[in-house]
Ligand SMILES: NC(=O)C1=CN([C@@H]2O[C@H](COP(=O)(O)OP(=O)(O)OC[C@H]3O[C@@H](n4cnc5c(N)ncnc54)[C@H](O)[C@@H]3O)[C@@H](O)[C@H]2O)C=CC1
């Protein structure tokens with residue numbers, strides 16, 4: 001794993017969490033020695049820092065069958081140019097960078113390197129991630145099976161055409177941030193109505209958790225039916241839902257996701 005920050009770090013945490021059977025040793029790189037020291041505490045993980053060893057990325061990929069690139073999108077091309085000559089022939093390179101298209105990734109790699117693009121999300125850290133994957137140049141069935149296996153060990157995997165990856169970036173890659181924003185705003189609203197911070201926080205978090213678990217536990221009912229069961233005719237929920245629906249939430253979310261996808265397109269163009 002090259003560039004082990006928030007997202008690659010979450011995947012690594014998921015892969016090495018207690019009870020998950022990580023079959024192969026993992027070499028990871030990061031920029032600072034202090035984060036490399038922290039990462040190397042994980043079982044089966046060897047970490048190297050660029051600030052101590054400028055060759056860390058090149059050394060990490062030597063002999064590796066699978067390389068997951070987790071630096072910021074703008075840094076990916078330079079990183080690939082740096083490691084290109086040291087990659088094993090036929091290695092699988094997975095990029096998790098938002099926006100960056102597989103043709104751009106492949107253009108910075110030698111022929112014969114297999115490319116997969118992935119859009120994971122941070123709940124991978126608990127094994128509860130969602131990762132969308134798509135095949136890039138040279139990605140044969142074996143490469144896709146390997147990508148599937150890695151991300152399946154930290155959550156669910158959805159295989160999609162590349163054109164859908166930006167939408168998944170908006171819906172699931174960025175999705176946890178949208179959920180956290182809703183949690184934050186509900187806590188603030190509880191406080192505005194007089195609850196103390198601790199009570200509001202604990203109650204809202206448990207409400208999200210309980211509500212999500214109910215959707216998971218009863219897929220036949222689905223969220224609309226579960227909402228109906230809470231919303232008594234002429235009761236209290238009806239009033240609060242009416243205020244929320246007044247804000248045209250469906251339209252708001254669609255506009256929000258479109259803005260996210262537009263940024264993916266800018267990143268694809270190198271902006
Ligand atoms: N944060 C998220 O929830 C998600 C992020 N992504 C993608 O993951 C990638 C990383 O994002 P974050 O983890 O949020 O960023 P981050 O900044 O937390 O992590 C990047 C890491 O790369 C290290 N780094 C920088 N240059 C390096 C180099 N040349 N060699 C080795 N390490 C280097 C940094 O020290 C840092 O630890 C981005 O391309 C982003 O689009 C995709 C899905 C979700």
Ligand SMILES: O=C(O)[C@@H]1CCC=N1
Nearest residue numbers: 097098169173174175
């Ligand atoms: O905000 C970003 O650009 C990255 C991609 C998806 C989540 N975080």
